[in-house]
Amino acid sequence: MKKQILTTSISALVAGLAWQAGASAQTLDYTAMSELFGEPVTAGATGAPQRASDVPATMVIITGEDIRRFPERDIPGILRHYAGMDVTRYGFGDGQVNIRGAATGYTPRLLVLVNGREVYLDSYGYTAWATLPVQLDEIQQIEVVKGAQSALYGFNAVSGVVNIITRNPELGNYATAHVDGGTDSYTDLSLVAAYGSGDRASVRFSLGSTRADEFGGYPGNTGAAGFGDVEFSRDTLALEGRFALTNKVSLTTEFTHSEVNQVESTSIALAAESEYEITSYRAGIEADTDLGFLTVSGFRNEVEVLYSFGLNETSLTAFAVEDLFKVGTRNTIRLSAEYRDGESNSFPAPGNGDFGYETLAASVMWNRKFSDSIELTLAGRYDHVDWSRDGDLDPALYPFSREDYDVTIEEFSYNAALVWRPEFGGTMRFSTGRGVLAPTMFDIGFGLPVTVGGNTLVISGDPNIEPAIVTNYEIAYDRALSPTVDLRAAVFHHETEKDRGAFGPVPDLFPPAVNAPVFLFGNRGDTATTGAEVTLDGNPEGPWNWSVNYTLQSVEDDLSPFGVNTVRDYEGATPSHLANARVGWTGERFRADVLVNYVSSTDVPMQPVFGAVSRVSVDDVISASFRGEYVINDNLSVALNAQNANFGDGEQTNANTLTESRFWLSLRAGF
Amino acid sequence: MRFLILSVIAGALISTPAFAETSQRDLEVIGRALGFMEGVSGSDRTVAIVYDAGSEAEAQALAGAMSGGLSAGRVTLNARLVPMADAGSLSGAHAAVLLGSASGDAGVFSAASSAGVMTVSTDMGCVESGQCVMGVQSAPSVRIVVNRGAADASSVSFAAAFAMMIEEI
Numbered sequence: 014m015k016k017q018i019l020t021t022s023i024s025a026l027v028a029g030l031a032w033q034a035g036a037s038a039q040t041l042d043y044t045a046m047s048e049l050f051g052e053p054v055t056a057g058a059t060g061a062p063q064r065a066s067d068v069p070a071t072m073v074i075i076t077g078e079d080i081r082r083f084p085e086r087d088i089p090g091i092l093r094h095y096a097g098m099d100v101t102r103y104g105f106g107d108g109q110v111n112i113r114g115a116a117t118g119y120t121p122r123l124l125v126l127v128n129g130r131e132v133y134l135d136s137y138g139y140t141a142w143a144t145l146p147v148q149l150d151e152i153q154q155i156e157v158v159k160g161a162q163s164a165l166y167g168f169n170a171v172s173g174v175v176n177i178i179t180r181n182p183e184l185g186n187y188a189t190a191h192v193d194g195g196t197d198s199y200t201d202l203s204l205v206a207a208y209g210s211g212d213r214a215s216v217r218f219s220l221g222s223t224r225a226d227e228f229g230g231y232p233g234n235t236g237a238a239g240f241g242d243v244e245f246s247r248d249t250l251a252l253e254g255r256f257a258l259t260n261k262v263s264l265t266t267e268f269t270h271s272e273v274n275q276v277e278s279t280s281i282a283l284a285a286e287s288e289y290e291i292t293s294y295r296a297g298i299e300a301d302t303d304l305g306f307l308t309v310s311g312f313r314n315e316v317e318v319l320y321s322f323g324l325n326e327t328s329l330t331a332f333a334v335e336d337l338f339k340v341g342t343r344n345t346i347r348l349s350a351e352y353r354d355g356e357s358n359s360f361p362a363p364g365n366g367d368f369g370y371e372t373l374a375a376s377v378m379w380n381r382k383f384s385d386s387i388e389l390t391l392a393g394r395y396d397h398v399d400w401s402r403d404g405d406l407d408p409a410l411y412p413f414s415r416e417d418y419d420v421t422i423e424e425f426s427y428n429a430a431l432v433w434r435p436e437f438g439g440t441m442r443f444s445t446g447r448g449v450l451a452p453t454m455f456d457i458g459f460g461l462p463v464t465v466g467g468n469t470l471v472i473s474g475d476p477n478i479e480p481a482i483v484t485n486y487e488i489a490y491d492r493a494l495s496p497t498v499d500l501r502a503a504v505f506h507h508e509t510e511k512d513r514g515a516f517g518p519v520p521d522l523f524p525p526a527v528n529a530p531v532f533l534f535g536n537r538g539d540t541a542t543t544g545a546e547v548t549l550d551g552n553p554e555g556p557w558n559w560s561v562n563y564t565l566q567s568v569e570d571d572l573s574p575f576g577v578n579t580v581r582d583y584e585g586a587t588p589s590h591l592a593n594a595r596v597g598w599t600g601e602r603f604r605a606d607v608l609v610n611y612v613s614s615t616d617v618p619m620q621p622v623f624g625a626v627s628r629v630s631v632d633d634v635i636s637a638s639f640r641g642e643y644v645i646n647d648n649l650s651v652a653l654n655a656q657n658a659n660f661g662d663g664e665q666t667n668a669n670t671l672t673e674s675r676f677w678l679s680l681r682a683g684f
Numbered sequence: 685m686r687f688l689i690l691s692v693i694a695g696a697l698i699s700t701p702a703f704a705e706t707s708q709r710d711l712e713v714i715g716r717a718l719g720f721m722e723g724v725s726g727s728d729r730t731v732a733i734v735y736d737a738g739s740e741a742e743a744q745a746l747a748g749a750m751s752g753g754l755s756a757g758r759v760t761l762n763a764r765l766v767p768m769a770d771a772g773s774l775s776g777a778h779a780a781v782l783l784g785s786a787s788g789d790a791g792v793f794s795a796a797s798s799a800g801v802m803t804v805s806t807d808m809g810c811v812e813s814g815q816c817v818m819g820v821q822s823a824p825s826v827r828i829v830v831n832r833g834a835a836d837a838s839s840v841s842f843a844a845a846f847a848m849m850i851e852e853i
Contacts, residue, residue: 046849049717049826051822062849066825301843
């Protein structure tokens with residue numbers, strides 16, 4: 014996290030020109046606020062705006078300036094350089110981000126949002142990062158909140174939340190065009206622009222297109238053979254309009270569309286190629302009223318994914334109402350209510366009836382500043398979920414009737430944190446949270462008969478599956494060790510009870526109880542991670558800056574047997590040590606960055622074909638990446654990027670594909 | 685004789701308020717904060733500098749920093765020098781930076797608040813006692829404190845997001 018320096022610099026002069034104070038000042042003006050306080054600001058930890066040093070959670074805020082310096086093409090690539098982020102690159106576009114253990118492909122534990130809209134796919138339960146309709150050039154900041162955050166964000170925010178916030182078109186016009194070309198047929202085009210007409214209306218436009226050769230398959234994985242010949246493709250479009258209806262009320266509308274084809278690792282460690290088509294609509298009204306800061310918002314995601322085992326069509330419609338206000342001088346309160354409706358087609362086998370859920374949730378957040386050195390935040394949320402199926406299943410295959418799917422789940426989640434600024438300096442945070450990892454559509458409604466060796470087997474979701482409960486305990490300490498060196502440290506204990514999902518090669522139900530053997534999605538046991546993270550950031554006077562971080566993760570599982578009932582092995586798949594080092598040099602015309610990333614050895618599951626499960630050893634991995642940029646003039650710059658330069662044709666980092674070095678030249682024009 | 689000098693020095697040390705001069709960085713923080721004040725349009729802000737005899741040099745330095753207009757975030761600051769005795773003529777200014785003994789002076793606050801002018805000082809004692817609407821420090825880190833009672837008396841209010849991020853007393 015770079016220290017922002019207060020200066021009457023060119024940026025401040027430019028900033029003063031185009032803006033009118035007071036117009037739509039409701040939406041958090043990140044740039045103006047962070048320049049005022051000399052540090053990033055966020056509403057991502059509690060829903061109320063806060064300075065980064067005040068937040069009651071361990072948070073990473075990556076600004077647009079930071080993003081530009083990375084020799085990375087996507088967000089998981091950037092995240093891996095930060096403490097506590099275990100990122101596994103299963104394919105050119107598939108980077109799964111695991112925080113606080115429980116490492117797996119298709120991780121369901123991280124909630125990902127773009128401008129508050131969920132882009133995490135709650136059908137199968139994971140985030141397909143390549144489908145995010147965002148270009149790196151238009152990101153204002155990426156906020157990562159670690160630990161269980163269900164009390165603010167809802168189900169599935171159990172290892173953390175990533176919220177990607179794009180630049181606000183109301184705060185000034187911009188246009189950036191970006192063209193990349195590199196090895197392995199890599200081409201990337203991105204066009205982002207914002208334009209304001211008068212003070213009342215502004216528009217943001219975003220277009221991105223990427224093509225590249227996928228990484229080659231890991232030689233030991235016969236199911237991944239030939240993946241190197243697949244072409245990764247990504248096309249995304251976003252259009253956003255913001256309208257100041259009055260001085261106190263503003264309207265935002267957004268439309269996005271993404272199409273992606275990529276290689277991935279599924280949750281049962283099967284390598285696969287998938288095709289995505291995702292469309293979204295979002296609208297929100299914000300009003301600064303006497304009752305507080307009111308937000309009414311809604312979005313709809315329409316998702317079509319062609320998996321190797323079938324076509325899934327899911328829609329998610331959500332509405333939320335929120336009121337944020339102060340009571341007296343010391344209390345900030347946030348009240349919110351949410352309704353969600355998720356639906357899926359009968360999947361993968363048709364004819365079993367569409368199914369889905371409806372959720373009603375209510376949450377409260379209370380933040381109290383007891384003094385200028387002690388602040389307490391308490392948040393609680395109640396979710397009520399009703400599942401149902403609108404058709405009957407084939408009784409010859411499935412052990413459940415339509416009525417079995419009338420299931421109700423009710424859960425509480427909470428977060429509590431104390432932020433204390435002691436006499437001896439720095440900031441201490443004591444926090445605990447209870448998060449809920451809810452069953453996904455697949456967990457509940459999946460239905461597919463398979464034929465293996467002439468025998469019919471059935472893979473089925475289980476409507477009786479229970480949500481997994483995650484509890485997080487953490488103590489953190491941040492301190493400026495000197496005017497130029499910042500320390501951020503945390504120790505945590507993160508437990509999951511009744512972890513859900515993933516079956517093994519042995520069925521759960523056998524004849525005569527059922528007609529054909531049935532593999533069930535289910536609850537597979539408990540896992541816990543104890544660990545620590547430390548980051549040191551150096552920003553001395555002059556052109557140099559540096560950063561180092563280290564993360565320790567110690568995992569203990571109590572899961573159903575690996576290779577029999579589940580392919581989950583978190584002890585093996587979670588690396589015990591992660592480390593990063595970065596050095597940057599910023600001159601008048603030249604910028605250079607060198608980054609080193611270390612991931613310690615792991616034993617990961619592999620399933621080249623359904624039914625053949627094994628463990629594969631992956632050695633310690635060290636990667637070195639470089640970026641050098643030359644600023645031609647105020648508008649034009651060119652950069653050379655070397656990502657994982659030492660990997661050559663392929664380094665084994667998982668059991669799906671080999672991670673290859675990629676080099677590319679990048680030309681950027683900004684106005 | 686030496687004992688007398690020592691005790692005079694000691695007395696002076698104890699009675700001198702322990703705050704540093706208002707710096708240009710403090711001024712930039714004040715300026716940016718002004719950008720979040722409600723009820724004002726446009727990007728120009730007039731900042732009155734209220735000084736006493738002992739802080740005249742400090743006042744001149746601040747006025748010099750704002751000569752030609754000082755950019756701070758969304759706003760441009762222009763200075764108006766106001767000797768403490770002329771506090772009654774603060775009307776028209778958006779904010780009044782109080783220096784020396786003007787900071788914490790009830791008469792100055794009364795004149796400013798009735799003119800709807802936001803009183804601000806780098807002396808935290810002023811905002812704590814309610815004789816200033818805002819107290820500002822820019823080092824070692826930015827600290828902004830607003831006294832709600834003083835703000836109400838001066839008809840000053842801030843954007844909701846800003847109010848949630850500062851310390852209110």
